[in-house]
Amino acid sequence: MPLLRLQGLKTRNLAPIDLQIAPGALVFLSGPSGSGKSLLLRALADLDEHQGEMWLDGTPCAALPAPEWRRRVGLLPAEAFWWYDRVGDHFPARHDPQLLERLGFGPEVLDWQVGRLSTGERQRLALARLLAHQPQALLLDEATANLDPPNRDRVEALIQDYRREWAAPVLWVSHDPEQRQRLAQPAPGLASARRLVIRGDRLEEEEPAAGLGLGDPASPITREHQSGPGQRHGILGHAQHGRPQPERPN
Amino acid sequence: MELISLSPLDLALAASLVLLLALLSWRLHLGVEQRVLIAALRSVIQLSLIGLVLNFLFAQTSFAFIGLWTLIMLGVAGWEVMARQKHRYRGAWGFGIGTLSMFLSSFSVILLALTLIIGVEPWWQPQYLIPLLGMLLGNTMSGIAISLDNLSRQAWEGRGRIEARLLLGQSWECAIRDIRRDSMRAGLIPIVNSMAAAGLVSLPGMMTGQILSGSPPMEAAKYQMMILFLITAGTGLGSAAAIWVGSRRLFDHRERLRLDRLTGPGH
Incomplete structure (x- = not known):
């Protein structure tokens, strides 16, 4: 059962982060643009330099070759890039044909030219391409930003099923409060989701008072939230924790 | 066959063609006469220098x-x-x-x-x-x-x-x-x-x-x-x-x- 765990993960804009995402759990992440959401996802995929360590299914990132780690943590960037002319060349030879069908495509889509895809088609096909590589976790950056409601529903349903079926931990950056609200509700076979927001350089619960009974609401996320300064250097003695920054008014 | 050595007069004859070109440019207001002359002068200096350097270099045995x-x-x-x-x-x-x-x-x-x-x-x-x-x-x-x-x-x-x-x-x-x-x-x-x-x-x-x-x-x-x-x-x-x-x-x-x-x- 893949569990995604970060310890003291430090990216450019954010204070060191401790976070656990249980198998099959969903965590939403929101925050003003430029606050470092995408950079956090990139660090999680080991695509940027970072401090701190992360584990997936008990395996530390550093213990795996970088390509294998990236394949396992499955990052879907906000913008989908393609490098061959034909859509199908980006897919592994053997993949579940249902993937495309569930996103509203027929099998002929594999012969389409990438240059002719609309923005929404690119986004949906990028998700299909990612899932076809069978990652153990999902890191989604604005996965439905360019989609109309029916296609957004398709994508949401597919991701929820992937969570359920593969017990994949999901970290989802979403700007849409309704989407976060909607998918945070518990569903059959799925626990309710946690919603985090970036305030200043810290990760906080979006609605701390709501207490939806999602695990431990007091669990520390950003290091600064831990009770005593004495604990700060417990795990990574050398960690340079984020500079203190005045709280922004919410 | 023998290598025919070029005398300074031979070179001057070739150079006069360039001068002619510059004169033409000046008369017809083509505006390239200055650049042509400077470039020609540069080539004379650079090539003479490299000729001297190579002369010196070829004499080296170290x-x-x-x-x-x-x-x-x-x-x-x-x-x-x-x-x-x-x-x-x-x-x-x-x-x-x-x-x-x-x-x-x-x-x-x-x-x-x-x-x-x-x-x-x-x-x-x-x-x-x-x-x-x-x-x-x-x-x-x-x-x-x-x-x-x-x-x-x-x-x-x-x-x-x-x-x-x-x-x-x-x-x-x-x-x-x-x-x-x-x-x-x-x-x-x-x-x-x-x-x-x-x-x-x-x-x-x-x-x-x-x-x-x-x-x-x-x-x-x-x-x-x-x-x-x-x-x-x-x-x-x-x-x-x-x-x-x-x-x-x-x-x-x-x-x-x-x-x-x-x-x-x-x-």
Whole structure:
């Protein structure tokens, strides 16, 4: 059962982060643009330099070759890039044909030219391409930003099923409060989701008072939230924790 | 055949043609007379100087001195490769990648040519070494500069595509494979073209020179063929080395694309 765990993960804009995402759990992440959401996802995929360590299914990132780690943590960037002319060349030879069908495509889509895809088609096909590589976790950056409601529903349903079926931990950056609200509700076979927001350089619960009974609401996320300064250097003695920054008014 | 030496009067006659051209430009308000005259003057000074230098150099028998001279040639060529990059590698790599690749390719090819093919004794005899090396370096320099520029520019512009490939679990070599191939091709195109056109479109400068100085045309043609082969091999090896080192440098030990190791478009 893949569990995604970060310890003291430090990216450019954010204070060191401790976070656990249980198998099959969903965590939403929101925050003003430029606050470092995408950079956090990139660090999680080991695509940027970072401090701190992360584990997936008990395996530390550093213990795996970088390509294998990236394949396992499955990052879907906000913008989908393609490098061959034909859509199908980006897919592994053997993949579940249902993937495309569930996103509203027929099998002929594999012969389409990438240059002719609309923005929404690119986004949906990028998700299909990612899932076809069978990652153990999902890191989604604005996965439905360019989609109309029916296609957004398709994508949401597919991701929820992937969570359920593969017990994949999901970290989802979403700007849409309704989407976060909607998918945070518990569903059959799925626990309710946690919603985090970036305030200043810290990760906080979006609605701390709501207490939806999602695990431990007091669990520390950003290091600064831990009770005593004495604990700060417990795990990574050398960690340079984020500079203190005045709280922004919410 | 005897080499017909040019007297100062002969040269002055040729130069008067340039003067005539400048006069024409002045009368017709073409506005190029000044540039033509300055360029002509520069060529007189530069070529006289290099004639003197080569005269001096060919009289040398010290290996250390000639070796030093070849290293200066290499350094200037390496500098030129760096200057032609839109996105340079930061630090010593900017100068190092091109220079190292040229050293590996040109020097090994010239060594092979002088010892095995031409069989000069000693192999570093400057009358052969310096002009051949100059021709090799001049051409490999162009090829390597084109290859490296292609590589770094495409990586810079194709960041999204490269990273998308990395994210799906591809290795760095796989993610940059297409760009590498493209850069190699771009670096080799000029020399392949000049091999294909040799003799039909243009009589290469070296062959022309040999014929004018009295060599039988067939001898000159054979020398020219050898030079073309050496240049092609040198350019190919040099470009391959530069592309390999350059593309490796674009990724770190965790196979992340590190465009911060390049300078921006404006340096």
